[in-house]
Amino acid sequence: MVQRKIRVLIGKPGLDGHDRGAKTVASVLRDSGMEVIYTGLHQTPEMIAEAAAQEDVDVVGLSILSGAHMQLFPRVREELAARGMGDVLLVGGGIIPADDMAQLESQGFTKLFGPGTNTEEIAKWIREEMERRGDSGGDL
Amino acid sequence: MEAKQNIVERLRSGDRRAVARLITWAEAGDPRFARALSMFYSSIGSAWRVGVTGPPGAGKSTLVNELAIAHRAAQKTVGILAVDPSSPFTGGALLGDRIRMEDRTSDPGVFIRSMASRDSHGGLARAAIDACDVMDAYGFDEVIVETVGVGQAEYDVVSAADTVLVVLCPGAGDGIQAMKSGLLEVADVLVVNKSDMPGADRLIVDLEEAVELRSRKPAGEWTVPVVACSAGRGQGIDAVLAAVEAHRAHLADGRLEARRGEMREGQVRRLVHEGLESELWHGHGYAERSAEALESGAAPYDVAGEILAEIVGRLPGRGTTRTGAAT
Numbered sequence: 332m333v334q335r336k337i338r339v340l341i342g343k344p345g346l347d348g349h350d351r352g353a354k355t356v357a358s359v360l361r362d363s364g365m366e367v368i369y370t371g372l373h374q375t376p377e378m379i380a381e382a383a384a385q386e387d388v389d390v391v392g393l394s395i396l397s398g399a400h401m402q403l404f405p406r407v408r409e410e411l412a413a414r415g416m417g418d419v420l421l422v423g424g425g426i427i428p429a430d431d432m433a434q435l436e437s438q439g440f441t442k443l444f445g446p447g448t449n450t451e452e453i454a455k456w457i458r459e460e461m462e463r464r465g466d467s468g469g470d471l
Numbered sequence: 472m473e474a475k476q477n478i479v480e481r482l483r484s485g486d487r488r489a490v491a492r493l494i495t496w497a498e499a500g501d502p503r504f505a506r507a508l509s510m511f512y513s514s515i516g517s518a519w520r521v522g523v524t525g526p527p528g529a530g531k532s533t534l535v536n537e538l539a540i541a542h543r544a545a546q547k548t549v550g551i552l553a554v555d556p557s558s559p560f561t562g563g564a565l566l567g568d569r570i571r572m573e574d575r576t577s578d579p580g581v582f583i584r585s586m587a588s589r590d591s592h593g594g595l596a597r598a599a600i601d602a603c604d605v606m607d608a609y610g611f612d613e614v615i616v617e618t619v620g621v622g623q624a625e626y627d628v629v630s631a632a633d634t635v636l637v638v639l640c641p642g643a644g645d646g647i648q649a650m651k652s653g654l655l656e657v658a659d660v661l662v663v664n665k666s667d668m669p670g671a672d673r674l675i676v677d678l679e680e681a682v683e684l685r686s687r688k689p690a691g692e693w694t695v696p697v698v699a700c701s702a703g704r705g706q707g708i709d710a711v712l713a714a715v716e717a718h719r720a721h722l723a724d725g726r727l728e729a730r731r732g733e734m735r736e737g738q739v740r741r742l743v744h745e746g747l748e749s750e751l752w753h754g755h756g757y758a759e760r761s762a763e764a765l766e767s768g769a770a771p772y773d774v775a776g777e778i779l780a781e782i783v784g785r786l787p788g789r790g791t792t793r794t795g796a797a798t
């Protein structure tokens with residue numbers, strides 16, 4: 332019996348020390364039936380991508396409050412791609428201006444949620460996106 | 472066909488993505504795993520597998536991290552599997568063991584995988600042993616499995632290891648409690664972690680007494696040592712490693728083969744059970760039949776008895792004793 336679960340890695344790159352938002356999202360995703368790997372504060376993009384590769388996740392969620400999103404998102408994406416994980420869904424939250432959001436999302440496989448977003452909505456969006464994609468754990 | 476071959480080749484050539492994807496298949500019960508395993512099974516067996524179990528908060532992940540550091544200092548590579556429970560209600564899980572091993576993530580000699588226990592109906596033991604097989608075949612010298620202990624599923628996971636560490640700490644109950652919980656039975660080495668905390672000495676004495684009470688074994692059998700450490704402070708890790716080494720030496724001359732053979736036999740038995748259950752229950756209408764029989768007022772033992780007699784009666788090689796039961 333093939334039993335797929337959505338696996339999500341929640342990372343917190345950068346130097347700011349608040350992980351309450353990341354933890355809230357992690358528990359909401361868990362409560363919606365996903366397997367959430369939580370990796371703590373101050374992760375480098377390399378560490379996040381490497382952990383995501385070892386855990387073979389479908390989704391990487393980043394929480395960035397430091398304002399460094401325009402550097403960090405593309406760096407994480409690059410590091411993921413370098414590990415053959417270029418098509419992983421990269422989801423982000425934090426204080427990100429609308430223009431930046433549009434620009435990052437236009438680079439593909441990325442979805443950003445602003446500070447006011449209902450967390451349930453994030454879970455719902457991920458689930459729908461994964462359904463749309465179909466089998467993610469195929470041959471390498 | 473080509474893709475399957477590919478992932479095994481990639482595993483053999485040191486591609487960590489192949490490790491990750493094979494474990495995903497194992498967890499999902501994907502038939503591609505079984506096919507891949509039969510291609511690399513012959514290259515399994517050189518890793519030493521250590522199971523680490525104990526109550527939540529005892530310091531298992533912290534200790535696993537310290538063990539990994541020590542192995543790396545000795546030029547050995549390490550594969551780690553960290554199992555945490557799934558919620559029985561939502562099926563979701565929050566897997567946080569990596570936090571304690573964070574600095575190992577960028578070390579190419581270490582691979583860490585988190586696993587949720589999922590339905591636990593034998594599925595966990597299957598997936599966990601499969602994951603260890605993958606890490607073994609990849610070539611890690613040491614494979615460490617952390618589980619919260621001990622339910623039946625977790626017991627099956629750790630008892631598949633070559634050496635089982637049971638980690639306890641002061642404040643989480645005394646030696647008698649540990650004995651009642653069945654944790655002592657599975658232990659090859661008892662680790663009292665948080666030796667920096669008050670109560671550690673008392674716990675060590677309790678456990679040593681408990682071990683003595685149990686060890687009415689013939690000479691030459693393994694006596695479970697009680698080892699103290701403070702994983703949080705990185706102290707006493709060498710004593711834990713020395714105990715593992717001593718157990719490993721003890722398992723020489725045939726004992727290791729016997730232990731591993733038993734483990735594989737248990738694995739096959741569980742696979743047959745699992746397969747039979749889904750085959751019979753979902754493929755041959757027994758679920759419907761039992762529902763009907765129950766609805767007509769039959770008692771559960773009678774319904775089960777009738778179904779069993781029918782199945783057993785159809786098995787080859789049962790001779791004449793059972794034929795009367797068949798329809």
Ligand SMILES: Nc1nc2c(ncn2[C@@H]2O[C@H](COP(=O)(O)OP(=O)(O)O)[C@@H](O)[C@H]2O)c(=O)[nH]1
Pocket residue numbers: 525526527528529530531532533534571664665666667668700701702703704
């Ligand atoms: N005082 C003390 N605390 C420790 C020690 N080892 C681990 N801890 C702490 O115990 C808590 C649980 O540790 P963790 O490794 O996550 O336990 P696990 O649930 O058994 O994996 C953490 O807060 C650790 O920092 C130790 O040797 N001494």
Ligand SMILES: [Mg+2]
Pocket residue numbers: 531532533568617
């Ligand atoms: Mg742990």
